[in-house]
Amino acid sequence: MTLLIDNVGELVTNDVAIGRGPLGILTDGALVVGDDGRIAWVGLRSAAPDADQRLDADGHAVIPGFVDSHAHLVFAGDRAAEFAARMAGEPYTGGGIRTTVAATRAASDDTLRANVARLRREMLRQGTTTVEIKSGYGLSVADETRSLAVAREFTDETTFLGAHVVPADTDADTYTSLVCGKMLDGAAPFARWIDVFCERGAFDVDQSRAVLTAGIAAGLGARIHANQLTPGDGVRLAVELGAASADHCTHLSPADIDALGGAPADGTTGTVATLLPGAEFSTRSGYPDARALVDAGATVALATDCNPGSSYTSAMPFCIALAVREMRMTPAEALWSATLGGARALRRTDIGHLGVGARANVAILDAPSHLHLAYRPGVPLVHTVLLDGEPT
Numbered sequence: 001m002t003l004l005i006d007n008v009g010e011l012v013t014n015d016v017a018i019g020r021g022p023l024g025i026l027t028d029g030a031l032v033v034g035d036d037g038r039i040a041w042v043g044l045r046s047a048a049p050d051a052d053q054r055l056d057a058d059g060h061a062v063i064p065g066f067v068d069s070h071a072h073l074v075f076a077g078d079r080a081a082e083f084a085a086r087m088a089g090e091p092y093t094g095g096g097i098r099t100t101v102a103a104t105r106a107a108s109d110d111t112l113r114a115n116v117a118r119l120r121r122e123m124l125r126q127g128t129t130t131v132e133i134k135s136g137y138g139l140s141v142a143d144e145t146r147s148l149a150v151a152r153e154f155t156d157e158t159t160f161l162g163a164h165v166v167p168a169d170t171d172a173d174t175y176t177s178l179v180c181g182k183m184l185d186g187a188a189p190f191a192r193w194i195d196v197f198c199e200r201g202a203f204d205v206d207q208s209r210a211v212l213t214a215g216i217a218a219g220l221g222a223r224i225h226a227n228q229l230t231p232g233d234g235v236r237l238a239v240e241l242g243a244a245s246a247d248h249c250t251h252l253s254p255a256d257i258d259a260l261g262g263a264p265a266d267g268t269t270g271t272v273a274t275l276l277p278g279a280e281f282s283t284r285s286g287y288p289d290a291r292a293l294v295d296a297g298a299t300v301a302l303a304t305d306c307n308p309g310s311s312y313t314s315a316m317p318f319c320i321a322l323a324v325r326e327m328r329m330t331p332a333e334a335l336w337s338a339t340l341g342g343a344r345a346l347r348r349t350d351i352g353h354l355g356v357g358a359r360a361n362v363a364i365l366d367a368p369s370h371l372h373l374a375y376r377p378g379v380p381l382v383h384t385v386l387l388d389g390e391p392t
């Protein structure tokens with residue numbers, strides 16, 4: 001069954017060969033989804049071929065589905081009280097992760113699964129068609145392994161984050177050895193990526209290097225939580241190891257910006273700077289310097305960092321609005337970063353754009369233009385979402 005999506009007032013393809021500007025925009029466009037759930041044709045509606053079915057976009061904007069390349073969805077419990085305390089003036093230190101670890105260890109598989117399913121549905125309703133899901137609230141061989149097994153039920157983009165925080169009953173070096181050994185052995189069959197929280201109070205640069213190197217040796221791709229709360233060596237470690245992404249990038253030196261600017265990502269190589277403005281919003285912290293990264297030539301992605309402590313939002317449109325208002329990205333840059341930027345951070349070329357051959361992961365907006373995503377913050381503008389060409 002083929003499907004013609006017709007009467008698209010503004011079609012964002014993210015393919016500069018198809019349309020105008022960096023978003024490859026077509027006015028009065030159309031696209032055809034083939035039997036295989038991939039884009040079979042894209043162009044002006046006046047030239048559109050016939051298809052078995054027709055979906056009328058009613059003159060609205062159509063964009064690629066969002067690619068949320070950084071989310072922590074396998075957990076139990078809620079930290080609303082901690083958020084309220086923080087808003088009342090208490091600082092964020094990252095120590096609350098242990099609260100979620102206790103709740104996650106105590107939860108059944110079914111409880112964890114139901115929570116991921118709920119958040120995945122929430123994301124889909126808001127236009128997110130691909131999500132990366134990390135472990136990191138188990139911190140034992142058994143709990144990290146089962147967290148990843150649950151995550152794998154929902155996405156192929158699963159990330160082993162055993163090195164999220166050092167559990168209370170051990171020290172960082174002993175725990176790092178466990179992460180690089182038995183825990184990695186348990187997790188690797190369910191993971192595509194390995195990640196580490198490189199930060200004062202979590203894992204230092206040598207421990208982070210050990211974790212990522214062990215993961216790479218086990219066949220996983222590398223990504224890192226770097227330079228979130230303090231300056232440090234995480235970003236440069238990411239570039240040195242050829243990690244797909246350095247995430248947060250809130251406290252960058254000129255050398256960090258140069259390193260990311262010198263390693264732009266094309267979907268197969270390079271290190272993306274993934275910015276997570278929901279975390280700065282929810283911890284009332286200063287935002288990363290997106291402008292400096294873009295101007296240096298870095299590939300920038302936007303993601304939610306959805307987690308119960310420091311950023312409990314699942315909304316990519318909200319992150320786009322923050323990126324535009326607070327980080328001085330243009331609306332076009334922010335949308336690109338939330339779609340094709342996320343795809344680059346996951347080293348995927350089949351998502352994040354609507355060129356021929358791409359997966360038909362599509363969001364139809366209740367708006368005439370992508371500009372409305374930042375112009376109308378907090379408004380549910382995602383009207384219809386297709387996943388591999390199927391309505392969700």
Ligand SMILES: [Zn+2]
Nearest residue numbers: 070072225305
């Ligand atoms: Zn994170």
